[in-house]
Amino acid sequence: MEITLTAEDIAAGVERLAQAILAKHRGHPIALVGIRSRGDEVAERVLTLLSAEDDWELSFGVLDISLYRDDFEHLRENPLLQESDIGFAVDGAHIILVDDVLFTGRTIRAALDALSDYGRPAKVELAVLIDRGHREMPIQPDFVGITLDTRRLDHVWVSLEGTDGKDQILVIEKPNP
Amino acid sequence: MARKDLLDIASLTRDEIELLLDQSAPFKELFTRSVKKVPALKGKSVLMLFYEPSTRTHSSFEVAAKRLSADVTNFDVAHSSITKGESIRETVETLQAMRTDYIIVRHGRSGLPGMIARQTKASVINAGDGAHAHPTQALLDAFTIKEKFPDPTGKKVLIIGDILHSRVARSTSTILKKLGVHVAYLGPGSLVPKTGPENIRRFTDYREAMAWSPDVVYLLRVQMERQDVQFFPSLREYHRLYGITDARLEEIRQRGLYLMHPGPVNRGVELCDAVMDYERSLINDQVENGIAVRMAVLYWLKPGAELINLK
Numbered sequence: 001m002e003i004t005l006t007a008e009d010i011a012a013g014v015e016r017l018a019q020a021i022l023a024k025h026r027g028h029p030i031a032l033v034g035i036r037s038r039g040d041e042v043a044e045r046v047l048t049l050l051s052a053e054d055d056w057e058l059s060f061g062v063l064d065i066s067l068y069r070d071d072f073e074h075l076r077e078n079p080l081l082q083e084s085d086i087g088f089a090v091d092g093a094h095i096i097l098v099d100d101v102l103f104t105g106r107t108i109r110a111a112l113d114a115l116s117d118y119g120r121p122a123k124v125e126l127a128v129l130i131d132r133g134h135r136e137m138p139i140q141p142d143f144v145g146i147t148l149d150t151r152r153l154d155h156v157w158v159s160l161e162g163t164d165g166k167d168q169i170l171v172i173e174k175p176n177p
Numbered sequence: 178m179a180r181k182d183l184l185d186i187a188s189l190t191r192d193e194i195e196l197l198l199d200q201s202a203p204f205k206e207l208f209t210r211s212v213k214k215v216p217a218l219k220g221k222s223v224l225m226l227f228y229e230p231s232t233r234t235h236s237s238f239e240v241a242a243k244r245l246s247a248d249v250t251n252f253d254v255a256h257s258s259i260t261k262g263e264s265i266r267e268t269v270e271t272l273q274a275m276r277t278d279y280i281i282v283r284h285g286r287s288g289l290p291g292m293i294a295r296q297t298k299a300s301v302i303n304a305g306d307g308a309h310a311h312p313t314q315a316l317l318d319a320f321t322i323k324e325k326f327p328d329p330t331g332k333k334v335l336i337i338g339d340i341l342h343s344r345v346a347r348s349t350s351t352i353l354k355k356l357g358v359h360v361a362y363l364g365p366g367s368l369v370p371k372t373g374p375e376n377i378r379r380f381t382d383y384r385e386a387m388a389w390s391p392d393v394v395y396l397l398r399v400q401m402e403r404q405d406v407q408f409f410p411s412l413r414e415y416h417r418l419y420g421i422t423d424a425r426l427e428e429i430r431q432r433g434l435y436l437m438h439p440g441p442v443n444r445g446v447e448l449c450d451a452v453m454d455y456e457r458s459l460i461n462d463q464v465e466n467g468i469a470v471r472m473a474v475l476y477w478l479k480p481g482a483e484l485i486n487l488k
Contacts, residue, residue, distance in 0.1 A: 064203060067215035067245075067476075077179045078217075078476055080196075081203040117212035 005146070007167035010160075013129050013145030014042065018049035020143045021096065021127065028094065031059035032127075035099045035111050036082050039063075041160045042129045042145075043098035059093070061086040068110035090119030096143070100158045102128040105137035130169065132156050179479040182294040182301040185310035186351045194355055197473050198320050204476075205469035207244070217476055218245040224277040226252045226268075226293075227304070228284040233440050233464070234304050234314070238281050241471035247279070265289065269296045278480040282306070300478040308344050313474060314439055315348035317467040319356060321459050322393060324466070325435055330357035335386055337419055338397030338447065339368045339408070345439050346397055350377060361389055364419060367408040383419060387428070394429060395437045396421065396447040412446050421448045426455060435459050 021030070032050075034043030040062045047060055063086070066079040097111055108126060115121065127143035132150045146169075150156060153174040161167050186194070207213055223242040227235055242249045252272070272280060279300045282290040287307035294301035305311040319329075326332050334353055340346045340362045350360045354376075361378035362369050363386040369379050380386035399415060409415050416422065421429065421436070426449060429436065436458045442448050452458055 067217040069217075072217065077479065081200050081476075083203045083206050085206075113216070117215070118210050 002173070003148075003171040005169035007161075009146065010129070010167045010169065014045045015049065017042075017098075017127050017129065017143050017145045018046050021046065022050060022053065025094075026053065027056055029057035029059070031061060031088055031093050031095045033061040033063050033086065033095050033097050033111075033115070035097065035107060036062060036064045036084075038158055038160050038163050039097075039099035041162045042100050044162075046098060046127070059088040061088065063097075063111055063114055065107060065110040065114050068114045070106060070110070084114070086118050090115065090121055092120070092122045094123045094125075095121045096125045096127050098127045100128070100160070101130045101132060101156055102126070102139075102141055102144075103132055103134055103156070105135045105139035108139045109137050130156065130158065179477065181479060181481070182290075182303075183312050183474055183478060184291045184294060184301065184303045186312045186315045186348045186355070187310075189312075189355075191355050194316075194319070194352060197316055197470070197477060198323060200477065201316070201320050201466070201469045201473040204244075204472040205466065208465065208469070214244050214246060216246045218242070218247040218278075221245075221247045221278040221480070222276075223247045223249045223279040223281065223475070224252055224272060224275070224299075225249065226254065226272070226280055226282045228254050228282075229305070231283055231304070233467075234283065234311075237464070237467040238302075238304060238313075238471055241468050241475060242279070244468070245472055245475055247475070250277070265293070266296070269293050272299070273297050279475060279478070298481045300480040302474060302478070305344055308342055308347065311344040311348045313467070313471050314345050315352040316474070317463055317470040318345075318349045318395070318437065318439075319352045320466050320470050321437065321462050322353070322358070322435075323356075324462065325459070326392070329353075331359065332393070333359045333361070333389065333391045334393045334395055335361050335363055335380075335389065335391035336395045336397065337363045337386075339399055340364055340397070341368045341370050341408075342400055343397050349395070361386060361391065365409045365415075383425070391434065393435045393437060394421070396442075398439060398441065399443055399446050401443075412443075416446050416449075420446060421452055423449050423451055426451055430455065430457070433457065437463060440464065 032043045032047050034040030047058060050058055062084060064082045064084045066081050072078060125142040128141045129145040130148055131141055131144045132148045134152050150171060155172040157170040159166055159168045207215060239249050277299050281302045281304050282293055283304040284306050287309035290301050290303040290306050303310055303312055322329055336346050336350060353360050361380060363380040366381050436452060436455060438460050444450055
């Protein structure tokens with residue numbers, strides 16, 4: 001069985017993230033940092049919504065966490081790198097990490113390591129478009145767009161306009177072995 | 178497809194070259210951070226096996242490996258059993274038993290890194306073998322040129338100096354031609370081989386070479402230590418005929434040409450002192466880019482990968 005989420009569902013999820021961040025932090029300087037790939041696009045969309053507010057200092061950055069992964073031994077080829085772009089001072093910043101899907105938490109673990117090599121943020125929070133559960137690390141999101149009830153082996157395929165050409169989320173259920 | 182070894186440029190496809198050059202940029206970006214180190218190769222071991230003296234290439238590889246969190250060991254050739262008559266084969270077996278993941282080799286004999294690569298599961302990187310190849314130098318040169326000319330197709334690079342003894346000239350002209358760059362050689366007739374790659378122009382006169390309108394002038398180091406026979410009368414004569422003198426530097430400045438040199442520079446031979454302040458000298462860029470490119474190579478190779486690139 002497949003579950004499909006549409007462009008409208010995704011837009012509503014992004015809106016929910018923006019509203020929650022707004023409600024909690026309006027007026028306080030924050031930096032959104034999107035995790036490549038697709039987390040950067042989610043972060044951009046959230047930023048666009050937040051930018052409608054006046055007098056709010058917002059920074060933006062992009063993080064590639066490939067070099068911080070913990071599974072090199074299991075890969076036939078190492079993942080392709082893209083440049084990170086953190087154009088603001090991380091020391092003392094209030095950062096909201098943004099990703100498309102939160103699953104095991106390993107990507108966020110890697111992102112926290114990567115971020116700490118840029119400096120020492122005052123605070124780091126986590127915003128995800130989709131929380132699909134099944135954490136393998138003690139990591140929880142502060143802001144969630146959509147909560148999906150999945151099984152461990154299901155595949156969650158996220159497509160976003162800027163990265164993949166269209167907005168769509170597919171959940172493909174895999175039978176337990 | 179990942180490879181086990183990097184032995185030369187000739188056996189790389191254009192796609193592989195483009196990939197390595199693209200992948201070098203994210204590594205260079207790390208150098209602007211307060212912490213320049215990433216954990217990608219944590220727990221991996223890199224063994225430096227240098228049979229020829231080298232300061233720059235050696236330290237560049239060492240910095241690259243350390244910035245990837247690998248452990249670096251210098252196999253001190255001068256004090257090893259090699260001087261007691263141990264064969265290369267025995268040395269390699271020793272290294273194999275140490276279960277090192279990467280071996281970085283420099284040797285005066287062409288083809289030796291390839292021989293070691295065939296005998297070990299470790300990834301072998303050629304850091305210069307005889308007059309054969311110096312692939313990471315070629316990659317860093319190409320990366321440096323692409324930073325200035327993102328699409329280098331049709332650009333012209335004039336390589337000046339001792340082409341005959343130079344693995345740099347060989348590897349760098351090979352990579353540039355694969356990227357669609359036009360290459361010409363300039364040097365004394367005794368140091369510019371008449372045979373060799375097709376479609377490389379050969380000049381012996383500086384003015385004729387400049388009339389070819391190069392975009393980049395690439396000076397090779399005069400390798401005093403590699404010349405058993407005298408190929409030109411004197412260093413002063415060489416500087417006068419093929420070196421970048423003050424007058425030539427002025428012409429190069431007016432034309433806006435980029436200057437490159439693999440280092441270390443013999444001042445007053447290949448280059449006059451004033452070149453050090455020339456705003457379009459890329460010599461320091463080459464040093465910085467060398468680390469990024471070598472990080473990309475270490476990250477790309479897969480130790481223990483199937484032996485797919487045996488030649």
